Amino acid sequence: MNKSGNDLPQPILNSQFSTLDSPLILGVETSCDETSVAVIDSEGRVLSNVIASQVDAHAKYGGVVPEVAARAHLENLPGTLDRALARSGLSLNNIDIVSATAGPGLIGALLVGLSAASALAFARGIPLVAVNHLEGHLFSAFLTPDGEPAREVTYPFHGLVVSGGHAELVRVEEDRVVPLARTRDDAPGEAFDKVARRAGLPYPGGPVIDRIAARSRGGGVALPIGRLGDGSKDFSFSGLKTAMLREFERRGVTGAKLDPEAIDSGLVDLFASFQRAIVDALLERVEAVHEAEGIERLALSGGVAANSELRARLAAWGEQRGVTVHLPARALTTDNAAMSAWAGWLRYRREGPQPRETISARSRWPLGS
Numbered sequence: 001m002n003k004s005g006n007d008l009p010q011p012i013l014n015s016q017f018s019t020l021d022s023p024l025i026l027g028v029e030t031s032c033d034e035t036s037v038a039v040i041d042s043e044g045r046v047l048s049n050v051i052a053s054q055v056d057a058h059a060k061y062g063g064v065v066p067e068v069a070a071r072a073h074l075e076n077l078p079g080t081l082d083r084a085l086a087r088s089g090l091s092l093n094n095i096d097i098v099s100a101t102a103g104p105g106l107i108g109a110l111l112v113g114l115s116a117a118s119a120l121a122f123a124r125g126i127p128l129v130a131v132n133h134l135e136g137h138l139f140s141a142f143l144t145p146d147g148e149p150a151r152e153v154t155y156p157f158h159g160l161v162v163s164g165g166h167a168e169l170v171r172v173e174e175d176r177v178v179p180l181a182r183t184r185d186d187a188p189g190e191a192f193d194k195v196a197r198r199a200g201l202p203y204p205g206g207p208v209i210d211r212i213a214a215r216s217r218g219g220g221v222a223l224p225i226g227r228l229g230d231g232s233k234d235f236s237f238s239g240l241k242t243a244m245l246r247e248f249e250r251r252g253v254t255g256a257k258l259d260p261e262a263i264d265s266g267l268v269d270l271f272a273s274f275q276r277a278i279v280d281a282l283l284e285r286v287e288a289v290h291e292a293e294g295i296e297r298l299a300l301s302g303g304v305a306a307n308s309e310l311r312a313r314l315a316a317w318g319e320q321r322g323v324t325v326h327l328p329a330r331a332l333t334t335d336n337a338a339m340s341a342w343a344g345w346l347r348y349r350r351e352g353p354q355p356r357e358t359i360s361a362r363s364r365w366p367l368g369s
């Protein structure tokens with residue numbers, strides 16, 4: 001029992017932590033369909049990064065169902081936290097900062113992780129940092145999965161975040177993120193997932209189509225790259241998706257279950273063309289930004305950053321143009337808490353403690369705001 005007459009430990013003043021030389025950071029991520037908890041140190045070594053995927057729970061619906069996600073986070077979070085601490089060889093008492101994704105994402109899902117993180121930080125009397133999920137992706141390209149310190153983050157750099165919910169091209173300066181282009185409709189991962197679903201392929205569609213496209217021997221069809229007529233650098237993927245649906249109709253692809261290993265070479269080439277069109281669209285905008293303002297370093301991130309063709313072609317582009325391209329480790333491309341911990345620590349180092357009353361879950365939270 002403490003002085004105030006209850007069993008809760010009293011919060012310790014945040015300011016004492018600014019004197020910590022090498023804090024340990026616990027990250028929590030529950031913005032969509034992965035429940036993840038990680039521990040990193042202040043140099044960005046990933047000490048543990050446990051991800052409990054809900055893919056199976058959502059697969060039968062062909063996409064993420066918000067209520068199912070929130071419930072699964074509630075069930076998975078305690079065990080995920082225990083495993084993350086056990087794997088790092090640490091206990092909660094060793095943790096100095098808690099960093100949780102506060103948005104953008106599914107509000108019910110975000111609330112589970114943020115509330116748990118908030119309770120942990122309060123109970124231990126240590127700072128809580130609210131992290132933007134996209135900022136988490138953005139800086140994930142600097143982390144390594146094998147216990148090495150993170151690569152040095154040198155500003156300014158450009159970031160391309162491509163996931164199931166976002167396509168964002170930004171310039172990152174030391175104290176701000178400047179948005180340069182974003183998608184006006186579907187995100188690239190969403191286009192992969194929707195097209196796969198309409199073809200009867202398993203969810204999530206991105207990795208499935210990636211593997212199918214690798215079997216193509218060339219050929220295929222010309223598909224439209226979404227260009228907006230207003231001179232904007234924004235992305236648009238809905239026209240490409242519609243073109244694919246028309247191709248499916250023409251070829252008698254009805255949406256009945258398809259075995260990815262057993263599809264004919266015509267369809268293999270069609271999926272390869274679709275993937276190529278997405279990568280073309282992304283590279284075209286990167287090139288336009290390079291021409292406009294000169295990219296020195298480009299950090300790729302987000303679930304679609306696992307795509308083989310995107311990684312290979314962006315790396316080749318970087319070599320041609322003399323641009324350093326940071327590709328994230330594949331294990332850190334989809335949602336994970338190591339990235340929340342890392343972005344939270346970078347933010348804390350930059351800005352210091354955030355007042356608790358300013359922290360809340362946000363379903364919308366554009367980068368740079």
Ligand code: KG4
Binds near residue numbers: 163204303306333
């Ligand atoms: O970042 P993420 O885990 O969640 C969001 O924040 O959206 O990204 C998930 C997305 C899904 O749409 C999935 O199909 C896509 O990333 N994805 C891929 C690949 N692996 C995952 N897309 C293309 N190629 C891949 N290899």
Ligand code: ZN
Binds near residue numbers: 302303335
């Ligand atoms: Zn994500």
